[in-house]
Amino acid sequence: MLRAEPSLTVRRRSPSAFQSRGLDCGCRGAGGRRQFLRVAGAAGLAGLGAGLFPLRAFAADLPAVALLLSCIDYRLTTQTVNYMTRQKLTDQYDHLTLAGASLGAQTIFPFWVGTFWEEFKIALKLHPKIDRVYLLDHRDCGAYKEVFGIDFAKNPPLETRVHADELRKLKGTIIGQYPKFTASTVHMGLMDLKGNVETID
Numbered sequence: 001m002l003r004a005e006p007s008l009t010v011r012r013r014s015p016s017a018f019q020s021r022g023l024d025c026g027c028r029g030a031g032g033r034r035q036f037l038r039v040a041g042a043a044g045l046a047g048l049g050a051g052l053f054p055l056r057a058f059a060a061d062l063p064a065v066a067l068l069l070s071c072i073d074y075r076l077t078t079q080t081v082n083y084m085t086r087q088k089l090t091d092q093y094d095h096l097t098l099a100g101a102s103l104g105a106q107t108i109f110p111f112w113v114g115t116f117w118e119e120f121k122i123a124l125k126l127h128p129k130i131d132r133v134y135l136l137d138h139r140d141c142g143a144y145k146e147v148f149g150i151d152f153a154k155n156p157p158l159e160t161r162v163h164a165d166e167l168r169k170l171k172g173t174i175i176g177q178y179p180k181f182t183a184s185t186v187h188m189g190l191m192d193l194k195g196n197v198e199t200i201d
């Protein structure tokens, strides 16, 4: 059983402290895994750890270069990871999820919109090598059904059009707010339930 150390107090920093002093997640560069191995070695566990954990379980040696926004939908968790692997970005992207993906970032609830932009901003601050964005909507999305009151799965052409509208709007806003991103570095896609992704231009 864990016991709290009575003399140790832990407080959250105020948001103003984040802004003035900056944040450091400790995950820049290749230090994460080496640090773990040093600690494990000191404890006499390095050999044991190498046998127990696959290397992918450690912090990535490569920096994050991309940011992904997708829906929360559990049906596409594996397919989304597979999609990013096909982009050759395994373990090199930050992943934001909101129900509805591009729609959730724009129109459902004001808190969601604010949260999206705060998360977007902090990802870029923590991982300044991010130079591309992936906006990934999916077909048969419950959030789109809720917001529009339409079962788009019954009308795929309409579904494509509505998703494309939301994706393009969000892409335009991202490019407008962050000049480091351009039309060619913000990618848009619409995934079906098998994991196939239709590129949206």
Ligand SMILES: [Zn+2]
Residues within 6 Å of the ligand: 071, 072, 073, 099, 100, 101, 138, 140, 141, 142, 143
């Ligand atoms: Zn969805």
